[in-house]
Amino acid sequence: MKITSWAIAIVLAPVILFAQSRTVRPSMDKRFNEYCTSNIFEGKSHKNERLPAFSLPTPDGRILRSADMKGKVLVLDFWATWCAPCRKLTAELDSSLKKYQERKDFQMIGMDYNETVVNKGLSPAAYWKEHKYGFPMTLNNNEYGKSLNAGNPTVIVVDKDGIMRGKWDAWTPHTAEEISVLVWALLEDPRITxxxxxxxxxxxxxxxxxxxxxxxxxxxxxxxxxxxxxxxxxxxxxxxxxxxxxxxxxxxxxxxxxxxxxxxxxxxxxxxxxxxxxxxxxxxxxxxxxxxxxxxxxxxxxxxxxxxxxxxxxxxxxxxxxxxxxxxxxxxxxxxxxxxxxxxxxxx
CATH class of the missing domain: 1.25.40 (Serine Threonine Protein Phosphatase 5, Tetratricopeptide repeat)
Incomplete structure (x- = not known):
């Protein structure tokens, strides 16, 4: 019996469609925490909780408010001028996340934190300006950082609904890349094959x-x-x-x-x-x-x-x-x- 090409296509179509339908959606995955550095400080990690409200000043006199971050993927980078791992991670994040800088649904904020713990006579504002980072920096973040059990460094990634989806409390050679993967998933919401x-x-x-x-x-x-x-x-x-x-x-x-x-x-x-x-x-x-x-x-x-x-x-x-x-x-x-x-x- 002769089998025509269209008949073969009909037989194979369900198989092809099944293969094509096998996709995953990273933004909905609740296991991103497995890719975060373990919280090395006492207290709660706060991951998968709603981000507490904030209203914080920038060196140029502006006020950054959490209310204005609705609908945005938000990255909070807690750092200090005396903290070498902080400085390294901030530079790596600025480089890896720069491609999202112009997006209206993305915001990264440098959170100067615990600056007076070690006094090396450095100005956070001057340091930020000197390095020409592409995202804003806020001052006087100690109380807010403590409420989140932040350290130096700590990076928190928040989704568009205001939920903290990832937290990193240390620098490693892969930390910036791990953060970038989470930001990519939350911003692009891709269906992956x-x-x-x-x-x-x-x-x-x-x-x-x-x-x-x-x-x-x-x-x-x-x-x-x-x-x-x-x-x-x-x-x-x-x-x-x-x-x-x-x-x-x-x-x-x-x-x-x-x-x-x-x-x-x-x-x-x-x-x-x-x-x-x-x-x-x-x-x-x-x-x-x-x-x-x-x-x-x-x-x-x-x-x-x-x-x-x-x-x-x-x-x-x-x-x-x-x-x-x-x-x-x-x-x-x-x-x-x-x-x-x-x-x-x-x-x-």
């Missing part, structure tokens, strides 16, 4: 890639293997090898087609069809240069034990113990911990 994830990876936007992969895996569990592979590679590109391997450990325990997943990561088909999950993981450890890291093996062993796989738990714990014994005196406490765990894993 798998192609968009691949584009982000190709553009070396690795933090964005990781977040989008998390969203897809949470929304479409059947696609975990595919997106976990992309996420792993993004972690590796960021030199976050421990984090990458930790996530692979989870994936190998939760998906069925783990061989295809691993081959996708390795970029070849050299793994034997009869390879165990432990052998697959060892291949990835070699790729990451972590095959002598006993902490990884101990981590995997514990995970297998919790999942009820005693055999795999014992295999990994034995490997961890072997490597730890070869690593020197500093591993003494860990050797005892691994030995104790191994005894537990071997119990019937």
């Amino acid at each position: 798998e192609a968009d994830v691949n584009k982000a990876y190709e553009k070396k936007e690795y933090l964005k890639t990781i977040h989008l992969c998390d969203l897809f895996m949470a929304t479409y569990p059947a696609e975990t293997g595919k997106f976990a592979a992309i996420k792993y590679n993004a972690r590796m590109k960021m030199s976050s090898k421990m984090e990458a391997l930790t996530e692979v450990k989870f994936v190998l325990d939760t998906i069925t087609d783990y061989k295809a997943f691993t081959n996708r990561l390795l970029g070849n088909d050299t793994i034997s069809p009869s390879a165990t999950r432990t052998q697959l993981f060892e291949e990835l450890m070699k790729q990451a240069g972590q095959e002598k890291n006993y902490l990884i093996y101990e981590l995997v062993a514990g995970n297998y034990y919790k999942a009820g796989n005693r055999k795999a738990a014992v295999e990994n714990a034995e490997k961890a113990l072997q490597i730890a014994r070869q690593s020197g005196k500093n591993a003494g406490p860990m050797i005892e911990q691994i030995r104790s765990s191994l005894e537990e894993y071997r119990k019937e």
Whole structure:
């Protein structure tokens, strides 16, 4: 029987439409907090709460009011002239968020905070003017900052409804990028496809890639293997090898087609069809240069034990113990911990 092209199209159309319909919406994701630096100060983080009202003066005599920020994505950057991490983060944010400066639905404010804690004789207003930052700065923010448990530095991102969606209490090499990802999601409100994830990876936007992969895996569990592979590679590109391997450990325990997943990561088909999950993981450890890291093996062993796989738990714990014994005196406490765990894993 001859099958016409239009008949094939009718048969394939539902499949194509399903693939095209698999999208995620980052702005609605409530897990952005996972990408924020943990609050290192006592008290509440205030994330996902409404931003308290403010009315604060700028050096040129203007008053910036929270009431005027309705409908805007707002970034509050708490800083001080004496705080080196603050100055670094402010400069990075000015650079990464400059593209939104002319948008009417975006506002960033520098919040001079705790300026008198360390007196280096610097003027916040003069510093701001000297560096020609593209967003305004306010003075006398101590009381307001304390109400939010702010530190130096602290950055708070607020959505268009006035809800605090993210808070960072420290500078890291990736903090400005993390903040930029959240601002992008809240401003653009994109519907993301798998192609968009691949584009982000190709553009070396690795933090964005990781977040989008998390969203897809949470929304479409059947696609975990595919997106976990992309996420792993993004972690590796960021030199976050421990984090990458930790996530692979989870994936190998939760998906069925783990061989295809691993081959996708390795970029070849050299793994034997009869390879165990432990052998697959060892291949990835070699790729990451972590095959002598006993902490990884101990981590995997514990995970297998919790999942009820005693055999795999014992295999990994034995490997961890072997490597730890070869690593020197500093591993003494860990050797005892691994030995104790191994005894537990071997119990019937």
